Amino acid sequence: MLGLGLCVSRGTATVLNVCCALVLLPLCKKLNQLLYRGLSKVCPGLFFFWLEKAKCFHMTVAITLVIFGVIHSVSHFVNLWNFSRSYDEQWPEINLARYKGESPFLLLISVAGVTGVSMLLIVLGMGLTSTRIVRRKVYNAFWYTHQLYVPFMILLMIHPLSGVLKEEILDEKSLSQDRNVLTNISIPNVPKFAAIQSMTWLWMALPLTCFLLDMLWRIFSRNLARVKILNVSHMPGRTISLSLSCPHAEFSCSAGQYVLVQCSELSIMEWHPFTVVEIPTISQRKFVLWIKVKGDWTEGLEKMLKERGPNNLNVLIDGPFSSPMQGIIRNDIAICIAAGVGITPFVSVLRDILMNPKNRLPGRIHLIWIVRHERELTWIASLATEAILQLRNSNRPDRLHLEFYVTNSQENEPKRNVNKEQKTITHMVVLNEKGYLTHVINDDERRTLLTPNNKRNGCAIEDNMKNDFDFEIAKKYPLIGCRLRRGRPHWDRVFGYWAHLYPEHHLNLYCCGPKKLVKLLRSKCKYSSRFTKTKLTFIHEAFS
Known part of the structure; x- marks a missing residue:
């Protein structure tokens, strides 16, 4: 009656059960916290690998859920058409339609149809609002659509209970009929049909219980x-x-x-x-x-x-x-790269080094911080200076290696005073009516020369930007100023330096920054691990 649509719908239903069960595991934050306390001492590498891959795992399962959800829905729409077109008059109890040729849209108005369409809309809404473009611009849409997971789970448990698909019941009478076929004794047999039992609850029992307990624990504690x-x-x-x-x-x-x-x-x-x-x-x-x-x-x-x-x-x-960033303080050698506010996971590590300068772990930290304006370096300038001096006093100056990069182009230009004689003025040479040469000053230059509030170089800068451009961190923090560089890091040289410094080592590179930086550093780690003797494992943290 249903043909290939039945096979596709049943197969994708099992995939959806697995995805709905696995997608909840990364969201059990309290459970992960208990795993951290219990397993971090036994096998810290495996646990931090799970933390680092938890977001990627959740996204992979969610994408699979969206794709197979669409395929499952399309196959059921085909099944509705086949129920209407292939009405079986011999066994009316297996039909969903009441008569042959009934409109498939009328068949859609049922418990299975309404719950299925509702879950499809919820999944599509979650998937569309989870894209990076929508999530960055309209974060509230992403957040509130994901709160629909509660009605989605309820509909998921109700959906297979409608009993649309039937299976034949094999009782003792039907089995005796099969035995009598061999002895050529014919006994009329009337097959019996019943709804296929739902197995969704078996897939969802353990993960849903863990998720609900985790959610209740968090609600009452927070x-x-x-x-x-x-x-x-x-x-x-x-x-x-x-x-x-x-x-x-x-x-x-x-x-x-x-x-x-x-x-x-x-x-x-x-x-x-x-x-x-x-x-x-x-x-x-x-x-x-x-x-x-x-x-x-x-x-x-x-x-x-x-x-x-x-x-x-x-x-x-x-x-x-x-967080996967907890592994920094357990490494002999840790490479940390941050951009902007991504420095936050590494600030607590600097404080730990300042408070415990003679600890064995972390043995050595290479920290690179990329900022847009030089004034942003004051976030950790005092802390970094104290940590450097404390390590020097503890005879461990090689434990911390800092590099700072300022990328703003206007700050990269050297500051120099240009006097009026050095100023270049644009002239235009024209002929007047009498044939004499005349020098005409450009309007922009005339306006610049006649404006007393502008500087001699003709640059008008707002007060807040002026403070950023005129600020020089080397005057207040000399130990930070000598580690400051203009522009962006030359990553080939940086990775080559690490490969030369730590040959045949297995290092962890911790990154927290924008997507472009994460993608670039991930590729650099793969290239370095493939073509050099230094193996780099890329670990990053991102909330958005």
């Missing part, structure tokens, strides 16, 4: 984890530094971990991840977050802090949660 904003400071590059109180006495955090932050004045559903920059200690029960103002939620937080003040905001904390 609702009690209210914190106070102790201090707010605005750093260069439109970045906010929040100093928060610990939510409870048992709150502890490791270098590289992150927390989820909610502000009820902005949204009661949105939780945004931020890496803990300064972890709490026994003497100081507070932790610090750096928040780059980029997006509607962070812009709203900045506005609320200015209008209401930090003491009038309700902030909840969920976490901390494990």
Whole structure:
């Protein structure tokens, strides 16, 4: 009756059951935290590999879910057409249609049809809003469509219970009929049909139970984890530094971990991840977050802090949660590359080196930080200077190797005063009516010369940009200034230097930055591992 459509729909249904079960595993944050505490000491490499690949694993399973969801839906639309066209009058109980030629759209208005179409729309909505273009521009659409996973799971359990597909029941009478065929005794047999039993609950039982327990644990714990904003400071590059109180006495955090932050004045559903920059200690029960103002939620937080003040905001904390960046402090040699606010996972590592300069691990750290403006280096300038001096006093100066790159083109130009005599003025030579030569000054140059507020070189710079361009970090932090370079890193030379410095070593490269940088460094690690004796494992962290 149904032909190939039945085979396709049944096969893709099994794939969807597997995908719906696996897609929940990376989202069990508390479960991953327990795994970290139990397995990080036994097999830390395997666990951090899972953390680093968890996002990629979730995306791969989700893409598979979308593709096979569409194929499954199309096959069922074909089945509806075949139910209507191939109505079986001999066995009416196996038919979904009430009569031959019934409209397939009428057959779609059923429990199976309504739940199937609803799940298809939810999956397509999640998939479209998960694309990088939509997620970066309209993050709220991505966030709220993903909250539809709860009705999706409910519909997934209801969908196969409708009993559209039937199977024949083999009872004792039918089995005796098969035996009597051999003895040429014919006994009339009337086959019986029943709905195919759903196996979805078997696939979903364990992962859904783990996910629900993890979600309930997080809900009850984070609702009690209210914190106070102790201090707010605005750093260069439109970045906010929040100093928060610990939510409870048992709150502890490791270098590289992150927390989820909610502000009820902005949204009661949105939780945004931020890496803990300064972890709490026994003497100081507070932790610090750096928040780059980029997006509607962070812009709203900045506005609320200015209008209401930090003491009038309700902030909840969920976490901390494990991150692949925790492996830095366990490496003999760690290579860390950051761009912009991506420096946050490595700040806590610098603090750990400052507090424990004689620890064996991490043995040596190569940190490269790429920023747009030189003033942004002040985020860690004081901390880095103290760490360098502390390592020198501890006779471990080779433990930390820092490189800073400023990419802004206007800052890259050398600052020099150009006087009026050195200024180049554009002239145009023309003939007047009497045939004499006349020099005419260009309008732009005339306007420049007649404007007293402009500098002699004719450049008009806004005050806020002027502060960034005129700032020289070497004057205040000489140890940072001597490690500053203009432009972008020459990656072939950088990777060649590491390959020459650490031959036949297996190194971990930790990266936190934009997508283009991640893609470039990943390819460089593969190339270096293939054509040199130094093997590089690429590990990166990204929340967006």
